[in-house]
Amino acid sequence: MEVSTNLELDLSQIYTCPCCQMETPHYLLARREKRVGIACSRCQTISLVDADLLESHQAWWEEELRQILSSLDEEHHFDEDH
Numbered sequence: 001m002e003v004s005t006n007l008e009l010d011l012s013q014i015y016t017c018p019c020c021q022m023e024t025p026h027y028l029l030a031r032r033e034k035r036v037g038i039a040c041s042r043c044q045t046i047s048l049v050d051a052d053l054l055e056s057h058q059a060w061w062e063e064e065l066r067q068i069l070s071s072l073d074e075e076h077h078f079d080e081d082h
Contacts, residue, residue, distance in 0.1 A: 013038060013054055014061040019045035
């Protein structure tokens, strides 16, 4: 398994930890073909996951965040108008 040379330890991957059952940032440890080794930033559990699954989960979280921020921005503008 090839260890990631970008050891700023990419914390941008949100994933459901199988141990602590929380949606947490995970460190990218290694990548081999379509598999990725990640470690939970909360409990340090190491998981081996499909890269496509990890990326789709991250994309879902990014969309959720965009929607939340957008609704907050809309509420802020509404408050300024009244």
